[in-house]
Amino acid sequence: MKKTLILALIFSCLVIKSYSQNITNNLTTKQADGLRDSIGGQMADPKKFDGYLRLAMYNILKPGSEKSDMDSAAGYINLAQKILPLRNPEYSGYLNLVKSHLFREKGQRQDGKISAEKALSQLNGTNDKYHLALSYFELAQYSDDLQGLERKAKIKLLERAIFSLEGTRYLELKAFMLKDLAELYSSVFQSEKAMHLVQLSLDTYKSIGYKKLQGVYTLFGALYYEAGNYHKALSNLLLAQRTAERLNDQSMQMCQIYNIIGVTYGVLSERKNGIPFFKKALNIAKLNHDEGAIALLLMNIVDSYNKLADYRNALVMIKQIEKENPASLNSKDPFLLPLCYLRTYNNLKEFDKAKKYAEILLKLKFFGMDEVTTTSNISHELTRYYTFTHNYKLADYYLKKTKSIAQRLKDPFKIRETYYQSFKLDSVKGNYKQAINNLLSFRKISDSLFNESKSKQIKQLEIQYETEQKESEIRNKDHNIVLLKQKNMLQQMRLQKANLVRNVTIAGIAVLLIIVLLMVRQFRHKQHINAITLENNILITQKNELLERLLKEKEWLLREVHHRVKNNLHTVICLLESQAAYLKGDALEAIESSEHRIYAMSLIHQKLYQTDDIKTVDMSSYLPELIGYLKDSFGMQNKLTFSLDIDHVKLGISQAIPISLIVNEAITNSFKYAFTDDSKGTIKVIMKQDEKEIKLIISDNGVGIDMAIVNDTLQSLGLRLMKGLSEDLEADIKFENSGGTKISITFKPDPLMSA
Structure with a gap:
């Protein structure tokens, strides 16, 4: 349902104005002035008739619906009507077509539809195919x-x-x-x-x-989006962007293209790449003073920052928009800014500030609005707010409202979200059995949506394959026709030779008969061999197809295993989060450390099932994402800087998980112990590979590790874990204290992964 709504939005964006492409060959202002000057001279009546109607269309299609323009258009239509007798169906049809445009622009839709039907009736059967097609199109607008x-x-x-x-x-x-x-x-x-x-x-x-093909490429992108082929959709949308930018397009169509690209990046979980496109779209919406688009783009940008856990930037964006355009936004959509503030302060867990915006939304009486999606979003955020502030009665009330709207919309994404919110609320209330049931329902819908997306991609590939097969069959048929012609010519030549053979002597015939008998014998022998060969080829082909099918099934099963493992690990994280709500001190810290370790393993499985290569993980993309997660979790965005120098090292799961856990422990220790008194510092992560070995170095410029702790037999869990994981990798691990802590791990690549 959500995808359908997004697609509907995309299509509504494409149609800015029916004739924005100028399919009626409308006049420019300069051309209209020139036509007005020349129409009073010696001009034939048919040309005058056409000139008056073109001037009428020029006034009708001007931006806005000014009464003076409509009156001018009506005047030109009357002048055209007086010039020629309307017994000619081409002229009368053309005139009624222009009248229909005028009526529709003035809001007199019933009169306009009648005029369009008259135009269609009069132009049918004439040679004026251009105005006949426009009449069909005009009638369709009603x-x-x-x-x-x-x-x-x-x-x-x-x-x-x-x-x-x-x-x-x-x-x-x-x-x-x-x-x-x-x-x-x-x-x-x-x-x-x-x-x-x-x-x-x-x-x-x-x-x-x-x-000007940007509209066509945008439509291609929308269709691929609906089919679930998001990479193909993005490729076409970026082509639309380049085409529009080359033409210096600053219209709302350019705004819509940027917005759709941002939405597609979001679906591909690349929201950082999508935010710049939303901002470009926002600038164009401001230039065109489109308040509805400004509101939509603000929500998209703030939502992206919230999804990235970059709550401070989300807050900056809300305040910027509120400062620039508060009056028009409040009149257009009074719910937007309070909702954005409430969502962001909920995420920041600053509930004293969130309270103000929750109260504003309640005063606006949002229930009963026509825009049910906005109502659902507000109910959802109020549920979160009252859950966080332990007002479970109101949380239950608004959660029921959210569930009701989701069921009415039949939107699986919103239904899934209500199950997750129910899980969170039941966990905090201590209803663990019901919480687990809600979490299982959440997982079931998530898996269903994942499978549906994959099915659409497979269907798209099947359609493409069938199209290629049909084209191949057509080419083969053409080739067979050429072969048949050649065979026909060859048969004619053989007939001529046969006539010559009849004229040879009896001795020649006898010799020929002997040769034919030998050829028949050889032909039968060859047929026997060919039959055996064909049977063997069929058997080999069947075995190859079976092996290929088994290989594909194995790959899909392995991808599904990784997906399930990731989901189960995420379930464990959720359960740990629920338990953390009741813990403090060392117990809470232990729970949070466990969450980080499990997330590191979960991210490995997520990378494996999201890429085409399901055997290896590219550490150059995995480690920055893991480090970014740790930085956000510990709130180290402004305190520390990271220097990453990571080769494209690909590791199997048996090596990737120990390495990820070692990195997690090392960086977590740096966060906790390396920098004191809010001092700023740098953490370096280097990973290099040559033909024989892989080397990983994690260092910081903090206070440095106490080497006595490293050599102590009663080490901390983190140090014992790093050493134990190094032994699993058969790696050498070294700890140094030289201007900070430096941890070096050297190990050999898995020979099975390089095979």
């Missing part, structure tokens, strides 16, 4: 409620419009309508047909050298 029959009617009208343009020179208009039809088919979940139509639109645009 199907606003895209549900059921209305949607089917609009699709049918667009198909007829495109059909009427077949064989004409109006390729730009045809390409535009193909794209519009593709959007409609996607809205009824016929993605394969939509993909075919948008490809036809792109090919048609390219055939006439049309450059």
